[in-house]
Amino acid sequence: MADKLKIITQNLQEVLNEQIIKHVIEVEQRPLNIYWGTAPTGRPHCGYFVPMTKIAHFLQAGCHVKILLADLHAFLDNMKAPLDLVAYRVKYYERIIKAMLSSIGVPIDKLTFVIGSNYQLSEKYTMDIFRMSSLVTQNDAKRAGADVVKQVESPLLSGLIYPLMQALDEQHLDVDAQFGGVDQRKIFVLAEEYLPPLGYKKRAHLMNPMVPGLTQGGKMSSSDPNSKIDLLDNPKTVSKKIASAFCAAGVVEGNGLIAFVEYVLLPVSQISLTNIGDEKVLVEKEARFFIDRPEKWGGPIEYSSIEQLKADFASEKLSPQDLKQGISEALNKLLDPIRDEFDNDPSFKELEAKAYPPPVAPKSAKKKEKVLGSKYLEAIEAKKKRETEKQGADATGDSIDDVAAKVSETNITE
Numbered sequence: 001m002a003d004k005l006k007i008i009t010q011n012l013q014e015v016l017n018e019q020i021i022k023h024v025i026e027v028e029q030r031p032l033n034i035y036w037g038t039a040p041t042g043r044p045h046c047g048y049f050v051p052m053t054k055i056a057h058f059l060q061a062g063c064h065v066k067i068l069l070a071d072l073h074a075f076l077d078n079m080k081a082p083l084d085l086v087a088y089r090v091k092y093y094e095r096i097i098k099a100m101l102s103s104i105g106v107p108i109d110k111l112t113f114v115i116g117s118n119y120q121l122s123e124k125y126t127m128d129i130f131r132m133s134s135l136v137t138q139n140d141a142k143r144a145g146a147d148v149v150k151q152v153e154s155p156l157l158s159g160l161i162y163p164l165m166q167a168l169d170e171q172h173l174d175v176d177a178q179f180g181g182v183d184q185r186k187i188f189v190l191a192e193e194y195l196p197p198l199g200y201k202k203r204a205h206l207m208n209p210m211v212p213g214l215t216q217g218g219k220m221s222s223s224d225p226n227s228k229i230d231l232l233d234n235p236k237t238v239s240k241k242i243a244s245a246f247c248a249a250g251v252v253e254g255n256g257l258i259a260f261v262e263y264v265l266l267p268v269s270q271i272s273l274t275n276i277g278d279e280k281v282l283v284e285k286e287a288r289f290f291i292d293r294p295e296k297w298g299g300p301i302e303y304s305s306i307e308q309l310k311a312d313f314a315s316e317k318l319s320p321q322d323l324k325q326g327i328s329e330a331l332n333k334l335l336d337p338i339r340d341e342f343d344n345d346p347s348f349k350e351l352e353a354k355a356y357p358p359p360v361a362p363k364s365a366k367k368k369e370k371v372l373g374s375k376y377l378e379a380i381e382a383k384k385k386r387e388t389e390k391q392g393a394d395a396t397g398d399s400i401d402d403v404a405a406k407v408s409e410t411n412i413t414e
């Protein structure tokens with residue numbers, strides 16, 4: 001039993017109200033009900049493997065797990081997903097999350113996917129938003145969302161409703177605990193404070209650390225394509241991004257690549273599905289991260305713990321190049337089945353195209369300039385320069401409109 005708690009909290013940065021979990025496991029002796037919510041905004045990237053490994057742990061500990069596809073939240077957060085696209089994004093997220101889970105060996109029949117708007121528009125839920133909005137000050141709602149809702153110059157009211165609804169989700173999804181990144185902490189604390197005065201139970205909160213991105217000091221962000229790896233990036237792009245990732249020899253602190261091994265590759269390598277009687281259950285096997293290192297740098301090496309790897313990296317026994325090599329190979333193995341599924345299923349591709357249509361650049365140059373600003377003009381200049389350099393030899397490059405589309409994309413997405 002203590003085991004279950006250990007598995008549930010393994011690799012987490014922080015747990016609030018652990019006693020609630022203990023009570024369910026030890027006293028009530030029933031499966032813990034837990035949920036993880038995700039707002040279907042930008043394309044899910046490799047950082048999503050971090051919560052996936054935790055979901056594997058929860059299932060391994062016999063929990064009942066719900067995944068909330070928080071469509072209304074995706075809209076409420078500064079329209080990161082416009083209403084006409086959000087339904088497709090929900091479907092895309094569900095597909096790709098399922099593909100990720102299968103790739104790491106987690107059975108999806110033990111999971112429930114819930115779409116936010118399916119219950120968040122009910123009378124009861126709506127009334128709860130109103131009731132809660134009469135308890136929470138503007139200031140507290142604003143602060144609760146500070147690390148989650150995009151911070152803009154003239155904050156919209158929708159960003160204040162967002163944290164209230166996330167708190168209410170715990171009640172309306174009927175769970176004992178909510179799981180999320182430590183960036184959700186302020187919303188979790190808001191939930192703990194305001195559910196009881198509404199007549200609802202306080203929930204436990206489980207938080208995984210924020211795994212740094214591939215660029216120096218950055219976190220994985222949808223707006224910087226080099227900071228993260230898309231789940232559908234091809235093997236070459238994956239290797240290229242990893243090869244150019246920031247990774248100073250001997251420096252373990254803040255190293256996004258080491259964090260990726262710690263929070264994704266090692267835990268994923270431990271997931272194992274076995275038959276006990278008629279039932280398939282998740283068990284843990286020994287962790288393993290293999291680097292096919294060239295003989296001249298010491299030959300192939302295998303790590304079974306992150307401490308071992310960190311020690312070798314700190315003492316420069318393991319070089320950034322070799323680490324990168326090992327990560328590229330392991331990650332590409334994880335992505336292979338996802339890419340395969342995508343490539344071989346036209347409906348998956350169609351869904352992706354509908355969920356993330358290319359942005360349309362405005363027609364007239366004047367409008368382009370107005371909408372896209374100086375970035376557009378700079379891009380045009382750069383494009384012209386490249387063209388003159390190439391002296392028109394290669395006509396397959398981006399057209400001016402492609403450039404405009406790309407620039408407008410960087411402006412539109414987070």
Ligand SMILES: N[C@@H](Cc1ccc(O)cc1)C(=O)O
Nearest residue numbers: 037038039070073148166169
């Ligand atoms: N806030 C979460 C999404 C979420 C939305 C609603 C919830 O109930 C839970 C989680 C995120 O940043 O992605």
